[in-house]
Amino acid sequence: MPTYRSHVLVCGGTGCVAGGSQIVQARMKEELVKKGLDKEVLVVQTGCHGMCELGPIVVVYPEGTFYTRVQPDDVKLIVEEHLYKGRVVEKLLYKPSEKMESVKHYNELPFYAKQHRIALRNCGYINPDNIEEYIARDGYQALAKVLKEMTPDDVINEMKTSGLRGRGGGGFPTGMKWEFCKKSVSDKKYTICNADEGDPGAFMDRSILEGDPHSVLEGMAIGAFAMGADEGYIYCRAEYPLAIKRLKTAIAQAEEYGLLGRNIMGTNFSFEIHIKEGAGAFVCGEETALMASIEGERGMPRPRPPFPANKGLWAKPSNINNVETWANVSPIIINGGAWYASMGTEKSKGTKVFALTGKVKNTGLVEVPMGITIREIIFDLGGGIINDKAFKAAQIGGPSGGCLTEAHLDTPVDYESLTAAGAIMGSGGLVIMDEETCMVDVAKFFLEFTQRESCGKCVPCREGTKQMLLTLERITRGEGTMEDLDKLEELAVMVKESSLCGLGQTAPNPVLTTLRYFRHEYEAHIREKTCPAKACAALIQYIVNPDLCRKCGLCAKNCPVTCISGDRQTPYVIDQSKCIKCGTCLEVCPFKAIRKE
Amino acid sequence: MKITSLEDLRKIKASATDQTSARSEGKTRIIIGLGTCGIAAGARAVMEAVLEELSKRGLKDVSVEGTGCIGMCQQEPLLDVIRPGEPRITYGLVTVQDVPRIVSEHLVNGRIVEDRLIGRAD
Ligand SMILES: Cc1cc2nc3c(=O)[nH]c(=O)nc-3n(C[C@H](O)[C@H](O)[C@H](O)COP(=O)(O)O)c2cc1C
Numbered sequence: 001m002p003t004y005r006s007h008v009l010v011c012g013g014t015g016c017v018a019g020g021s022q023i024v025q026a027r028m029k030e031e032l033v034k035k036g037l038d039k040e041v042l043v044v045q046t047g048c049h050g051m052c053e054l055g056p057i058v059v060v061y062p063e064g065t066f067y068t069r070v071q072p073d074d075v076k077l078i079v080e081e082h083l084y085k086g087r088v089v090e091k092l093l094y095k096p097s098e099k100m101e102s103v104k105h106y107n108e109l110p111f112y113a114k115q116h117r118i119a120l121r122n123c124g125y126i127n128p129d130n131i132e133e134y135i136a137r138d139g140y141q142a143l144a145k146v147l148k149e150m151t152p153d154d155v156i157n158e159m160k161t162s163g164l165r166g167r168g169g170g171g172f173p174t175g176m177k178w179e180f181c182k183k184s185v186s187d188k189k190y191t192i193c194n195a196d197e198g199d200p201g202a203f204m205d206r207s208i209l210e211g212d213p214h215s216v217l218e219g220m221a222i223g224a225f226a227m228g229a230d231e232g233y234i235y236c237r238a239e240y241p242l243a244i245k246r247l248k249t250a251i252a253q254a255e256e257y258g259l260l261g262r263n264i265m266g267t268n269f270s271f272e273i274h275i276k277e278g279a280g281a282f283v284c285g286e287e288t289a290l291m292a293s294i295e296g297e298r299g300m301p302r303p304r305p306p307f308p309a310n311k312g313l314w315a316k317p318s319n320i321n322n323v324e325t326w327a328n329v330s331p332i333i334i335n336g337g338a339w340y341a342s343m344g345t346e347k348s349k350g351t352k353v354f355a356l357t358g359k360v361k362n363t364g365l366v367e368v369p370m371g372i373t374i375r376e377i378i379f380d381l382g383g384g385i386i387n388d389k390a391f392k393a394a395q396i397g398g399p400s401g402g403c404l405t406e407a408h409l410d411t412p413v414d415y416e417s418l419t420a421a422g423a424i425m426g427s428g429g430l431v432i433m434d435e436e437t438c439m440v441d442v443a444k445f446f447l448e449f450t451q452r453e454s455c456g457k458c459v460p461c462r463e464g465t466k467q468m469l470l471t472l473e474r475i476t477r478g479e480g481t482m483e484d485l486d487k488l489e490e491l492a493v494m495v496k497e498s499s500l501c502g503l504g505q506t507a508p509n510p511v512l513t514t515l516r517y518f519r520h521e522y523e524a525h526i527r528e529k530t531c532p533a534k535a536c537a538a539l540i541q542y543i544v545n546p547d548l549c550r551k552c553g554l555c556a557k558n559c560p561v562t563c564i565s566g567d568r569q570t571p572y573v574i575d576q577s578k579c580i581k582c583g584t585c586l587e588v589c590p591f592k593a594i595r596k597e
Numbered sequence: 598m599k600i601t602s603l604e605d606l607r608k609i610k611a612s613a614t615d616q617t618s619a620r621s622e623g624k625t626r627i628i629i630g631l632g633t634c635g636i637a638a639g640a641r642a643v644m645e646a647v648l649e650e651l652s653k654r655g656l657k658d659v660s661v662e663g664t665g666c667i668g669m670c671q672q673e674p675l676l677d678v679i680r681p682g683e684p685r686i687t688y689g690l691v692t693v694q695d696v697p698r699i700v701s702e703h704l705v706n707g708r709i710v711e712d713r714l715i716g717r718a719d
Pocket residue numbers: 165166167168169170171172194195196197198199282283284285286287288320321322323325326427501502503504
């Protein structure tokens with residue numbers, strides 16, 4: 001086997017693949033052969049690095065040089081300059097800003113400096129399609145330890161000591177959940193991995209499945225051993241084809257090595273894993289609806305109790321955990337629960353992965369210790385707000401979560417503090433908003449989502465969210481009344497308290513928090529018929545300033561509804577009755593003669 | 598092959614660790630000048646000799662890096678050795694014949710090869 005002096009890691013996560021990383025990878029191999037370097041340099045496809053924004057990402061080891069936005073035409077340069085002549089290709093390095101120096105090494109990026117990667121430990125570092133690379137990083141050591149040296153109770157105690165809480169949104173202590181399921185007596189039990197990931201904009205779970213599928217398989221096997229299950233399901237939405245493909249490969253490889261299947265590692269513990277593809281309904285992420293869906297029923301929630309630990313899949317005791325929860329299990333077993341519990345805050349231990357999106361400079365995937373402040377995430381890791389605009393709000397927890405304001409920037413990120421502020425930890429969606437975001441519009445956006453995704457089984461959720469949405473739509477059109485606000489609040493509380501499942505119980509959160517922290521914006525829409533952020537189409541106008549107009553006609557040429565008129569002699573005017581407020585004219589005007597008000 | 602014991606897993610881990618060793622940090626580094634000047638003076642052959650010597654001796658925890666011209670072209674091929682916690686040692690006018698000596702003396706036994714030494718930096 002040849003010793004490769006250098007490894008070139010090409011990101012094969014969904015983000016980078018969309019940016020053309022597969023062509024980059026193929027071109028890389030060709031160029032290496034051309035230069036006769038293919039025996040010295042190995043090309044490895046990895047999972048997501050979390051910096052999809054800057055993709056396609058290429059990292060060259062042993063130097064650890066981090067190249068961004070690598071296009072197929074750049075490959076030749078990397079091969080000839082870096083790999084052949086040892087010269088770093090400056091123009092492909094990441095530059096945090098114009099004035100700052102470019103960053104050469106992975107570890108020097110501010111984006112990574114504050115991260116603590118446990119669940120993401122292998123993402124972007126190993127080839128997910130190669131089980132040996134996982135094993136090289138202590139993979140399946142935890143399973144071996146559990147099978148050869150520990151009892152199921154030892155495992156559960158270790159999980160309890162770790163303080164790990166469910167990362168799917170609920171935050172229930174994982175060790176306790178396992179214990180309930182273990183104590184349930186039955187001839188058959190199931191462990192399930194929830195990979196439905198329905199929050200709009202979230203991609204934590206997808207990245208783990210794509211970048212390190214074995215970490216989930218190993219965690220599930222350990223859980224199955226502890227609880228006495230012999231069969232497992234991974235419920236993954238069909239919109240994640242790459243994750244499903246990598247999972248299938250990983251399962252086949254683990255079976256070949258005897259790490260899954262019958263008599264694992266020569267013991268009498270047997271465990272097999274199936275993949276169930278879901279159609280991508282948000283409600284199917286709710287545990288009881290998910291189980292119904294696996295059984296072939298309609299994905300609708302069932303009342304609890306009975307809890308899955310007693311009567312779950314096919315009425316057998318079952319345990320369901322989120323992808324990220326499962327990925328944390330092996331490191332806890334190897335390093336001990338106390339090690340995990342040494343990170344984080346008093347009641348929220350360890351780390352959490354967030355999908356940082358919206359108006360921040362560095363969007364992407366970050367894994368941070370619990371207790372970090374929202375300010376640190378946005379301004380240190382995220383690099384601040386795009387174009388250095390003012391920060392307005394952070395929406396945390398997806399459609400079930402809430403909006404936090406500037407006053408909350410120093411709130412530590414842990415389950416209790418976020419709940420106290422009216423938001424939730426949720427599964428890790430974190431959307432940053434700047435001064436140009438209208439909070440009523442944001443509430444409307446999330447409610448549109450939950451209203452559409454409501455399964456319709458219970459009345460409060462089905463009808464309540466609909467009425468709330470209609471009210472919000474009225475307000476954003478400038479037709480709301482002050483009574484609407486009271487009604488909205490009343491409805492929100494009613495839906496929250498009387499819905500059957502978590503979808504309805506949390507759907508009003510975005511409305512309630514925006515009402516609480518941004519009530520003045522609602523009032524402006526109602527009383528003054530204006531949208532302070534100038535985002536709601538019905539309440540804004542595009543106007544040509546005749547003094548600045550140079551009569552070039554570009555606006556009229558680009559207007560999709562031809563509602564702008566004028567000629568070389570007369571300044572252009574917008575016919576407000578026909579204008580659809582698309583904003584194209586404002587963008588194309590070279591003289592900034594068009595304004596929004 | 599089925600893994601049935603800890604020993605089996607350990608073996609796979611050992612060979613897999615070798616495969617990925619180029620990606621791990623905190624080990625001995627050999628840095629070779631691969632600028633145009635270095636290549637003209639035979640640095641590629643030196644690099645290949647280093648790789649061959651390392652694999653002959655089964656030395657896995659050594660990273661081999663390239664670097665550009667550092668302005669001492671008359672001393673090329675240049676080869677630096679950095680052992681963890683020790684100063685950076687620079688050798689000049691390195692030939693393919695010197696490589697086994699540098700590897701066995703310096704990398705394995707920690708003794709600097711004085712007759713090729715041209716610099717030391719902390
Ligand atoms: C409407 C709704 C959607 C949910 N979607 C997800 C999801 O996509 N992924 C997930 O892991 N949990 C989701 N959950 C939470 C699950 O019901 C369940 O609590 C979780 O899978 C348990 O795993 P954990 O303890 O590891 O977090 C959802 C809950 C509700 C009410």
